[in-house]
Structure formats: structure tokens, C-alpha cells
Amino acid sequence: MAIRLPSAEEVPFTLQIKNLADEELLDFWEETQQIESALRSEYRQAVIPVQDYERMIVLELQLRACQRDNACRI
Numbered sequence: 001m002a003i004r005l006p007s008a009e010e011v012p013f014t015l016q017i018k019n020l021a022d023e024e025l026l027d028f029w030e031e032t033q034q035i036e037s038a039l040r041s042e043y044r045q046a047v048i049p050v051q052d053y054e055r056m057i058v059l060e061l062q063l064r065a066c067q068r069d070n071a072c073r074i
Contacts, residue, residue: 013051017060029057 017025032053039047 013053014056014060017057022061022064025057025061029054 017028020028036047
């Protein structure tokens, strides 16, 4: 019997980032910053991301740090 795996577009971003290692998550954050900067310089206007990637990534990293330290203050 075949099993259908959901595509990345069907899985919410907040769940996708939970499957990334810390370094991958930081790399992804860096890439979003570079893309945003390139778009700003190319089009000379503010870029409004569909999702607030930076906030979600920072929150995920904070959560992981709290879980490692057992001292959460988010």
C-alpha cells in the first residue's frame, strides 16, 4: 500500500522549522535576510514577507534553548 507524504507547501512553516537542526535553522534565517535585502535593493521599496520568518525562527531557537536548560522565560 502506498503512503502519500504531504508536500512542504501543505505543512505549516512552524512545523517545518521544528524538523530543522539548529544550524539549518540559522542558515535558513540568514538566507531569508539575504533575499529580503536583495529584493529591497532591487526594487527600492519595503518588502513585506508573507510570514514573519525571523520571529518564528527566533521563538523556535528560544524554545529549544529553554528545553535544553530547563529554564524557560519566553
